[in-house]
Every structure is written in structure tokens, then in C-alpha cells.
Amino acid sequence: MACQLAALAVAKHLAGVDSGLQGRVLSQDSRTLQTQVHELSRIPHCPACGTPPQPVQTPLQLVSRPVTFAHDGGHRATAPEQTLKRYQHLVSPITGVVTELTAVHRMNGMAPVVVAGHNPAFRIERLASLKHSLRNASSGKGMTHTQAKVSALCEALERYSGEYTGTELRRSASYRELGADAIHPNAVMGYSAQQYTQREQWNARQSRFNGVPEPLEDDARIDWSPVWSPTEQRHKYLPTQLLYHAAPAAAGCRTSYARTCSNGNAAGNHLEEAVLQGFLELVERDAVALWWYNRLKKPGVVVESFGETHLLDLQAQHQSIGRELWALDITSDLGIPTFVALSRLSTGAPEHILLGLGCHLDARIALQRAFAELNQMLGLAYSGGSGELSIHDHETLTWLTQATRDKQPYLAADERVPPKQRSDFPPRHSGDLLEDIKLCQRIVEQKGLELLVLDQTRADVQLPVVKVIVPGLRHFWARFAPGRLYDVPVKMGWLQRPLREEELNPIPVFF
Numbered sequence: 001m002a003c004q005l006a007a008l009a010v011a012k013h014l015a016g017v018d019s020g021l022q023g024r025v026l027s028q029d030s031r032t033l034q035t036q037v038h039e040l041s042r043i044p045h046c047p048a049c050g051t052p053p054q055p056v057q058t059p060l061q062l063v064s065r066p067v068t069f070a071h072d073g074g075h076r077a078t079a080p081e082q083t084l085k086r087y088q089h090l091v092s093p094i095t096g097v098v099t100e101l102t103a104v105h106r107m108n109g110m111a112p113v114v115v116a117g118h119n120p121a122f123r124i125e126r127l128a129s130l131k132h133s134l135r136n137a138s139s140g141k142g143m144t145h146t147q148a149k150v151s152a153l154c155e156a157l158e159r160y161s162g163e164y165t166g167t168e169l170r171r172s173a174s175y176r177e178l179g180a181d182a183i184h185p186n187a188v189m190g191y192s193a194q195q196y197t198q199r200e201q202w203n204a205r206q207s208r209f210n211g212v213p214e215p216l217e218d219d220a221r222i223d224w225s226p227v228w229s230p231t232e233q234r235h236k237y238l239p240t241q242l243l244y245h246a247a248p249a250a251a252g253c254r255t256s257y258a259r260t261c262s263n264g265n266a267a268g269n270h271l272e273e274a275v276l277q278g279f280l281e282l283v284e285r286d287a288v289a290l291w292w293y294n295r296l297k298k299p300g301v302v303v304e305s306f307g308e309t310h311l312l313d314l315q316a317q318h319q320s321i322g323r324e325l326w327a328l329d330i331t332s333d334l335g336i337p338t339f340v341a342l343s344r345l346s347t348g349a350p351e352h353i354l355l356g357l358g359c360h361l362d363a364r365i366a367l368q369r370a371f372a373e374l375n376q377m378l379g380l381a382y383s384g385g386s387g388e389l390s391i392h393d394h395e396t397l398t399w400l401t402q403a404t405r406d407k408q409p410y411l412a413a414d415e416r417v418p419p420k421q422r423s424d425f426p427p428r429h430s431g432d433l434l435e436d437i438k439l440c441q442r443i444v445e446q447k448g449l450e451l452l453v454l455d456q457t458r459a460d461v462q463l464p465v466v467k468v469i470v471p472g473l474r475h476f477w478a479r480f481a482p483g484r485l486y487d488v489p490v491k492m493g494w495l496q497r498p499l500r501e502e503e504l505n506p507i508p509v510f511f
Contacts, residue, residue, distance in 0.1 A: 025095055039089040041097065041460040055169045057235060060228040060453050065272040065433040073142055073151070073369055074277065074360065075429065075436070078269040080142075080150040087153060087463060091116075097461060098156045101149050104139070104379040112148040113379035114140045116156035141376040143310050143368075154463065158267040161458045161465035162260075164247035170223040170240050172250060175216060178224065182237045183452075185216055185258040187471040189242070190479035192501055202478075207395060209261075210478040210508045216257040222249045227469060230441055231450040243454055243467060263475055264468040265456070271464045272433035275453055278468030279440050280336070284359035286484065287338040289474040291330040291410065293504040294489050300413025301327040301339060305421040306364055311371050318378075322347050327370060328413060329420045333488050334443050337363035337425050341370040342411055343378065350401045352389070353411065354378055355511070361436055363425030377511075395510040403507075410505075444470050478508035 025038040069076040076083075090097045099117035116138040138159055140152025175182050191212055195202060199212040216222070216239070224237035225244075241247045242258035249257050264282045268274035291298060303311050318325040324346045331338045338359040344351040356374025360366040381391055381400070391397055405411050413419060429436055441451045452469040474485050486498035 038092040038095040040095050041090065043460045055167060057169055057226050059233075059235075060230065060271070060455060062272050062275065062434055062437065064435075065270055067429075067431050067433060070362070070365065073147060073372060074273075074365060075362065075433065076269060076273060077433065080144075080147045083150050083269055084146060084153070087157065087461075090157065090461065091153065097160050098138075098153060101152055103145070103148075112142065112145045113376045114145070114148040114152040115380075116140065116152035139376055139380060141372040143372065154267040157461050157463045158265055158465050159245070159262065161267070161456045161461060161463070162245050162262065162265050162467065164240070164244035168240060168244060168247075169225050171225070171237065172221055172223055173237075174219045174221050176218040178237055181235075182224065183471055185239050185242045186481065188238065188469055189213075189259060190474055190481040190483065190485075192480040192482070194501060195478075195480055207508070207510075208393070209395075209510070211259065213256040213259050220257070222253070222257060223247070223251075225454070227452045227454045227467075229450060229452050231445055231452075236452065238452075238454075238469070244456075261475070261477075264470075265465070266468065267463050267465045269464070270433070271455070271457075271466065272437060274464045274466045275468060276433055276437055276440070278453075278466050279437070279451070279470070280359045280361075282468060282470050282473050283332070283334055283336050283440075284338055284357050285476045286334070286473040287330045287332040287359065288340065288357060288476040288509065289479075289485060290332055290488055291328075291340070292476060292509055293478075293480075293485060294495060294499060295408075295410040295505050296330075296489060296494050297410060297412075297414035297416075298328040298330050299417050300419035301329055301367065302419045302421050303327060303367070305423070306367055307422070308364065308368065311367065314371050314375060318343050325374070326413065327367065328411075329424075333492055334447070336361060336428070336440075336443070337366040339363075339367050339370040341367075341374040343374055344405060349404055351404050352381070352400045353403050353405070353408075354381060354400075361429040361439070362427065363422060393510075395508075399507070399510055408507075444473075447472075449473065476509040480504060 024040060065077045067075040067077065069079045091101055093099050102115050104113040104115055138152060138156035140148045140150065140155060142148040142151050175184060195212050196215050199214070202210065202212045223240040225240040226235040227238055227243070229236050239249065239258045241249045241256070242260055245260055247260065249255050263285055264278045266274045266278035266281060268277060290296065303315065315325045322345055323343045325341065325343045327339050327341045330340050336359060339357070341356040341358070342353060344353045354374055354377045356370045356372065356377055358366040358369030358371070358373065360369060381389055389397070389400060391400065428439065430439070444451055449470050449472045452471070454467040454469070456465045456467055457463070458465070472483060474483070480501050489495040490498050
């Protein structure tokens with residue numbers, strides 16, 4: 001029957017009759033005889049589709065973008081239902097950028113978690129790799145199933161857009177040749193001299209997140225790509241290898257001088273959404289690094305004061321499966337509300353401690369995001385539905401089976417200070433995404449830092465995607481160079497003196 005359908009479609013085409021399959025693929029399930037249409041997305045830089053356009057270096061143009069949706073996980077200019085309708089055609093097991101959107105098992109009716117195919121930011125060589133870590137899949141969270149689907153879809157498209165294709169703007173040069181136009185990769189990565197010296201020992205641990213690349217010599221010729229500096233209103237250059245997943249340092253070069261990651265990568269209905277979300281992710285990870293590696297005691301949070309019923313419902317649901325859920329305020333010197341939500345088994349060791357992070361100019365949204373990500377981690381950790389852990393990554397398993405709140409007291413609320421109420425976080429958002437971006441830019445510039453943005457939007461996807469970079473802000477992975485990691489806790493009065501590198505938390509962030 002499939003052959004007959006194909007022959008009929010060819011005959012219609014030869015006869016000049018519109019078969020409705022232009023730019024589409026029709027599949028048939030031989031078991032159910034159901035047919036399905038799959039949309040094809042034209043890739044402009046594919047030579048088979050025509051003459052590939054030359055990439056053009058242009059300034060980043062942002063416009064006023066009023067917020068019209070602020071109910072679940074962020075401030076948006078478009079509701080999630082509209083976003084899903086606009087990009088649903090990119091989901092297909094045959095032609096899709098995303099192969100599928102699959103709901104993860106929901107424990108006790110908790111908020112939905114959706115996984116989108118696989119995450120192309122990591123090379124998946126076998127089925128077991130899909131279970132390798134909590135963040136390996138492109139997964140989505142939200143208080144509604146639609147929001148979770150949109151979140152998963154956009155994360156998968158974000159990761160796809162950040163993949164190296166060879167069509168990106170590149171310039172071959174050395175760091176010395178570029179002079180003031182170049183930013184050294186370690187100004188972004190933040191490895192210490194000791195970590196570079198002990199690079200072989202770090203890499204021997206085979207951590208998926210906490211490896212150390214080779215140091216970049218000033219005269220080494222590599223590929224650099226332009227990023228836009230709203231701070232200086234001009235383009236600067238960062239190594240292409242730092243900006244795109246799987247990019248080589250240069251043609252034919254197998255040396256790794258820079259470790260790319262998704263920190264600061266974000267998608268949105270518009271560029272303004274993406275830029276704001278990418279920036280907030282940088283602030284979130286920076287705040288986590290300050291708290292985690294200095295093992296700082298932080299204030300708890302009175303969740304009830306936020307008036308969010310679904311957050312209280314999540315606490316009750318965790319309690320119903322024998323877990324205790326609480327939150328800490330880890331807001332940094334940048335003053336943008338940042339929370340970590342934590343959950344542990346209350347029946348004794350192992351406690352299977354899980355964490356979720358959230359950061360936003362609106363403290364309510366920040367706490368929502370932390371709870372939603374914690375719920376996402378819980379869903380992925382127990383995705384088999386049996387109540388047993390579904391994680392096989394060594395670092396994650398070590399944490400889940402050995403960490404306890406007593407052994408890691410920085411996970412508990414600081415009882416010496418009163419817990420934070422919603423009234424402790426006055427609104428900092430304006431109702432317009434552009435104005436919020438300008439505020440964020442002023443915040444980092446007041447700290448002597450610079451805002452950088454790379455537009456990674458792909459023509460075949462057309463979902464706005466950016467990578468936001470602020471050299472000097474810290475990643476939450478093990479990156480121990482001098483700077484904010486040591487200075488801010490002292491300036492804020494959290495520590496009396498800066499810790500030495502060997503005094504930092506010996507457990508690197510594992511997610």
C-alpha cells in the first residue's frame with residue numbers, strides 16, 4: 001500500500017496536480033494504516049537548496065517589547081499556546097529538528113515534566129547515555145502541560161541552534177593579533193593557574209562538566225567569532241570553540257582551548273525574551289557558585305508569603321512521598337532575586353538531595369522557576385516510575401547516595417537570620433523586556449563588567465536564540481580563577497576573609 005501511495009503522489013506531480021506534499025513527507029504506519037504529514041524545513045546554507053547566503057556581521061537590534069504573559073516561569077511577549085502552535089511543525093521523528101515530546105512519569109500528580117528527543121549539545125552514542133545525567137536531555141518544566149511542552153521544545157531548539165555547522169562568521173587570528181578586539185576565553189571560563197597546571201588530574205576524573213582545556217597561547221592561531229557588546233556598542237571577538245557546541249579551535253585542529261556550554265544560551269519568542277533569559281541564567285549560575293563553593297549559610301524563604309498556591313501544593317506533594325522541601329535565598333551582590341529549592345528524603349540516609357534553581361527580576365517568578373526545576377529534577381531522577389533512581393552518572397549518584405543536610409550544612413537555612421518574605425523583594429521589572437534588559441546591563445556595568453550577546457538564530461528554525469556572555473561572572477562548575485568567587489563574599493560581609501582555593505567546596509557542582 002505504501003508503494004501505491006508513493007506511485008500515486010509521483011503520478012500527480014508529473015501530471016501537474018497539486019498533491020499537497022510540496023515541502024512535506026507523508027508516512028504510513030503499516031500496523032494501523034494511519035498516515036502522518038511531516039513538514040520539511042529548508043536549510044538556506046545547504047548547497048542543494050540553492051546558493052548559500054553569506055553571513056553578515058550586524059549590530060544587535062532590540063526593540064520595546066511589552067510583557068503580555070507572566071503567569072508561569074517567566075515574562076513573555078507571547079502565550080505558550082501560541083508558541084507551541086508556531087513551532088510544533090519542527091517536531092517529527094522523520095524530518096523534525098526535535099524527534100518527539102514525551103511526558104515523564106509524574107509522581108503523585110506533580111507538575112508536568114516533558115523531555116524533547118535528545119540533547120544535541122552532548123553526543124549520544126548509546127541508549128545508556130540518555131540516562132547519564134540529570135541535564136542530558138532537553139527537558140521542560142512548567143505548572144501546566146502546555147508550558148512544560150513549550151519549555152522542552154524551546155530548549156531543544158536552543159541547543160540545536162548552538163551547534164556548530166561551519167557556516168558561522170569566523171576570523172582566523174591569534175589573541176595577540178586581535179588586540180583590544182579580542183576577549184581571552186579564560187576571562188569567560190574562569191580556570192585558575194593551579195587548575196591548568198593540574199589539568200591532567202582534573203580530566204582523569206572523566207567528569208562530564210568539570211574538565212580543563214589547554215591554555216591558549218597568545219600567538220596560537222584559532223578561529224574567532226564576533227559578539228555584540230551593548231556596553232561598548234561594537235563587535236568583539238571570542239573563540240568560536242567557546243561559542244558553539246562541537247566547534248574546532250581551527251580547521252584541522254583537534255586541540256581544545258575552550259569548553260563550550262549552554263550557560264547564557266536562551267530561546268524566546270523574540271530576541272528580547274531570549275536576551276533577558278540568557279542574562280538571568282548567568283546571574284543564577286554566578287549566585288550558585290558563590291554560595292556553593294564558599295559553603296555559605298543562606299536565609300530560608302517563607303514560601304507561604306508569596307501567595308502561590310501551587311508552590312504550597314508542591315510542598316505537600318513532596319511530603320506525601322516522604323520528602324521535605326525548602327528554599328534558600330542565594331541572591332548575590334547583583335541584587336537580582338535568586339533562589340535554590342531543595343528536597344530530601346526525610347526517612348534518613350540516603351537522602352537523595354535534589355536542587356532546583358531560579359532567578360528573575362520578579363521574585364515570585366524566580367521562586368516559581370526554582371520549584372519547577374526541582375520538580376523537573378525529581379521527575380528525571382525517578383523517571384522509571386518505580387520509585388528507584390533512574391540516574392547512572394557517577395558524580396550524580398555519589399551525591400544522591402552520600403550527601404546529607406548534616407554533612408553539607410550550607411544546604412540548610414541559616415537560623416541566625418529571619419527567613420525571607422516576599423516583601424523583602426521589591427519589584428525590579430518594568431513590564432517591558434527592553435527596559436528590563438537595560439536595567440540588567442546597568443547592574444553589571446556598575447560592577448565593572450561588560451554585557452555581550454551572540455545571535456545564534458538559525459534560518460531553518462526561526463526561533464530567536466542567543467548566547468549571552470558577561471566575562472567575570474562565574475559558572476557554577478569548578479572554575480577557580482581569582483575574582484568574584486573570592487571577593488564578593490567578603491565585600492558582602494558573608495565571610496571575614498577570602499577562602500584559599502584549597503578551602504573551596506571539594507564537591508564540584510554536578511548538574
